[in-house]
Amino acid sequence: MSNTAIAASGLRKAYGDRTVLDGIDLSIGTGTIFSLLGPNGAGKTTTVNVLTTLLRADGGTAKVAGHDIGTETAAVRASIGVTGQFAAVDDLLTGQENLELMADIHRLKGAERKRVVTELLERFDLTEAARKRAAAYSGGMRRKLDLAMTLVTRPAIVFLDEPTTGLDPRSRRTMWEIVRGLTDHGVTIFLTTQYLEEADQLADRIAVLDQGRIVAEGTADELKRRVPGSYVRLRFTQGADLDAAARVLPDSTRDDETLSLRVPGDGGSKSLRYVLDRLDGAALEATEVSVHTPDLDDVFLSLTGHATTEVDAK
DSSP: OOSEEEEEEEEEEEETTEEEEEEEEEEEETTOEEEEEOOTTSSHHHHHHHHTTSSOOSEEEEEETTEETTTOHHHHHHHEEEEOSSOOOOTTSBHHHHHHHHHHHTTOOHHHHHHHHHHHHHHTTOSTTTTSBGGGSOHHHHHHHHHHHHGGGOOSEEEEESTTTTOOHHHHHHHHHHHHHHHTTTOEEEEEESOHHHHHHHOSEEEEEETTEEEEEEOHHHHHHTSSOOEEEEEOSSHHHHHHHHHHOTTOEEETTTTEEEEEOOSSHHHHHHHHHHHHHTTOOOSEEEEEOOOHHHHHHHHHSSOTTSOOOO
16 A cells, blocks of 8 residues: 555535535545544545445545545455444444454454454453453443454554544543554554544544535644634743743733733744743743643634534534
């Protein structure tokens, strides 16, 4: 596989007169975590379904693992794994039996079958619960089992469609650790989420999807710098130092109660260097220096006019 795991140009999908995808362009590097961020109804699941050949696009082109999604569907499916919002495990089977069933479906036999199942149970910390029925698993354990089943075939690309929806914070963070670990083995992750923190924590690159269109793309830091509101915060121990700093940084906003200044900036090193150089030139030293930038919630609100938790469509 080349350095590009997923490439799409002008993907379109409509249901009747409702356009769900309105010309999606993507370029996702091999071994990276890419997050498609957006509210319910933005088109995230439709994008996944098109790229995984579960839906046929109405327009545009895409290649997944170097294979055309329209003409090489079997090759695409052989290269990917998919985990959806709801764990696709069989509650009547044990965790081990679920994995063995998946291995059987993919015609793994003998020692290889046993090795793969054992490795996945250990990797996902499910060994002790291996002989318990999946119906008795917690939500977090079910999600781990579902992802383990996806990895039986060692796919090059894994699509995670809102994999932590409904999980408690501890289970969600456990899943994050597992997802990060996948890229250590060269796996490419395509993650859809409406959780801002999830995209911020995991993704190498983020695309913001709203009403079927990508309205922005970049790293989390790049997206945050697009929104005004970044500043450098300086705190001093003496009022005299605060007064002097306010004079050499005339654009700053002072807080006399906390003996601090806020200096507008772009959130990058250039702004920080400017502030520190001004302090150094005046022989001043701050006891605390911190850079504050808008979070992804601010980014999404600025770009779309609403929060990610709002529902646009079903």
